[in-house]
Amino acid sequence: MSKMKKPLLVMASALLVLVTVMTGCTKSNEGSPPPTNNPPKTNEQPNEPPKENTEDKWVLGEKPLQFSAYAHYQDTDFPKWESTPIGKYLSEEKEVKIDMIKAAGAHTQKLSAMMASDDLPDMIWTDRDHPDMDRLEKAGKLVPYDDYLDKYTNLKTWMGDDLNLLRSADGKLYRFPNWYSSRPFGNAGYAVNKKIYEELGSPKLETTDDLYNYLVKVKEKYGDQVVPFEPHRAQERQGLGVLYTAFGEGASYTNLNANLLAVPKDSKLTSLLTDPVFREAQKYISKLYREKLISQDAFNQTEDQVKEKVMTGRVAVYASANPTLFASEAHKELTKTDPNAGYFMIWPIRKEGLDKNKIYPGTYTSFGWNAAYITTAAEDPEAIFAFLDWYTGPEGMNVQFFGPEGKNWKGFDEEGKPNFTENYDPKEVAEIQTKNDKVMFVGNTSYIDPAKWKYMESLPVEEQDWVARYQQTITWPTQLNVTEFTGLNPPTDSEEGIIRTSVDELFLEIYAKSSMAASDEEVDKILDQGNKDLMDLGYDRLLEWRTVKWQENLAKMQK
Structure with missing residues (x-):
């Protein structure tokens, strides 16, 4: 399930007619600054937002930023940055340029080669618990984010206390989650x-x-x-x-x-x-x-x-x-x-x-599906983190979803949602979202879902976006919260980590064979033998290790 990395309302290809008059667009707040400390009002969010430390703060657009990025997913490469609407805008208007590294399907070999030559990309985007990231962390090749959290506060504000569950064994935070949320979401x-x-x-x-x-x-x-x-x-x-x-x-x-x-x-x-x-x-x-x-x-x-x-x-x-x-x-x-x-x-x-x-x-999970890591190869890791934090905040989210401020949206309402203009073009917005989809590194579900629905709920049912309609009525109400099961991957160089790799490889073989079995009896036979073979690899030991970590998660969540 490593490919479960799509945003919630991102992929909509709108089935809407052009709407020239929007409801709920208040002009009194047009041009107001983005709400950096306005998280969803849920019990899971901190009562008091963290205070920003503005000393020597990196600000988007004040000076150029250029770094390299790599998507560590089979069959997935980042598109050329300037080929996306957000990339073109940020490159031309804010001097943010990202050099996309491609693997053309050979992702395992590509990252292994980069690790062996110590020629790492500045940012890696992959599974939140990818074993290759464990190896880089152990080698001291990942940058911890702890020193930046109070200086650039969007992640800490919108993620809340659950962010602590993403910390590594050394107590530090190396993962910037993607599509994190405090509310149900998902499209399965x-x-x-x-x-x-x-x-x-x-x-x-x-x-x-x-x-x-x-x-x-x-x-x-x-x-x-x-x-x-x-x-x-x-x-x-x-x-x-x-x-x-x-x-x-x-x-x-x-x-x-x-x-x-x-x-x-x-x-x-x-x-x-x-x-x-x-x-x-x-x-x-x-x-x-x-x-x-x-x-x-x-x-x-x-x-x-x-x-x-x-x-x-x-x-x-x-x-x-x-x-x-x-x-x-x-x-x-x-x-x-x-x-x-x-x-x-x-x-x-x-x-x-x-x-x-x-x-x-x-x-x-409240953490979404994958994460962005900054490596020690980055010349200015703080600037990259600051960019990601802006990208995940209200302004960054709105530009990714609706385009630059001015055409489809302008300013924010009293709840921190964007004010949609009378020029809002749903077809253009759908195209923007589709083209930006593959470079939405650190999506903030808690913010963008209510923001998008603000527009959709003003339309007749037949004109509502296909994805948004079914998310509201079917997919979101039927997704299960499994935050308690995050972080259950042992270090790759540990005995349990080695067992984990072998167990998963064998499980996929068993899974495929049992799915293609010639009879119910053969299914039982394959699964009986498969379970024995997994146990021979140490599956029982892996289950015991994960049980301990799971119970630790439950204890943390109850505090």
Whole structure:
């Protein structure tokens, strides 16, 4: 699930007509400074915002800033900075230039080579608990942020006390989280092809039995021209992980994550492979697989291949950690030529008899999904941190989402949200967000979600943004908070860290084999042997180590 790194309202391809009159735009506050200390009003936020230390403070635009950045994700490279709206604006107006380092798919080799030659990028953006970052930290190659937090206060203000859970074993903070939030968020779930659904009579689609019967009908009618169930990239636990949650109340998508790979039970983390819910889900999945109701290349297809199928409407049901990214774009394109085409989202599928309000196809933490690290290669790490802190604050968030102040927004209201102007262009805004998506390094969900919804809620339902509408009604209410399970990765050079790597590699093999099993009996056989093989690698020791850390997290959260 390393690719669960998309923002919440970022990917919207607006299906809106141009709106010339905005509601709620107050001109009395136009041009007012951004609210740097106005976090969401929740019990999770500190009562008093930290006081800024303005002495020798780096200010965006007062002097040039140039640094290198690298996205350490397979199949992901940062685009050229100036090719994005935010990059072009900041480069031309604020003299901020970022040199993007590409790996062209060879990310493991690329970072290993940079580490070996001690030629690191100034900033690395990757998983919040990536083992390669552990190695760099141990080698003293990461810059701690502690000295900057009271000087540049957006992160500390908006993140609150939960920021302490991101500290490393030495007590220092090296991670700047992305899409952190104090409120539920996330996009995991199911998108359904509207045209196919209506052609098949718009049947009930609520339970796993309903889903199976529907997929059978899809295959009978459309044959190989349509993929009945598209699970995105299964090797990243994507759509199959979503389907797993249908079989248990409170079953967590994160249970399959390499950073957990366990099921909590009686204050302990227990083996995923012995979990009855996981086993039942695997039997259901293998049935779909052997009846060719699911993508036969689910474990080796690329993102581009998935997108092509969704964009051309050749998918009946699409499940993913973030189906809104492709489905919203596809909806926009398909409805251009056929108003009855496109996609819609459904309430999460559940096994018959389970409470629909206790099924969570996705998860969230207050830390989001990934993080930005500054390395000791940076000539001025404080300036980079100050830039990231501005980027994550109200002004930075608004420029990334709505463009530079003046056209679509101007100033802030009394709640710190942007004032949208009568010139607000939803099509332009959607394009800005889509093009900026891959360079949103340190998104602030707590701020931007209410800011975006301020505009959307003023529109008729049929004109509301596709993503925003389904987030409000389906995805956000059905995401599970798993903040307590963060930071459960042992150091890579420890015995548990070595076990972790081996366990995850073997688990993916077991996961794929059991998903493609020829029968329920074979699923049990594969999982029985797989559990034994994992234990032989030290899986039980890893579970014990993670249980201790999990209990420590719970203790910290209760303080």
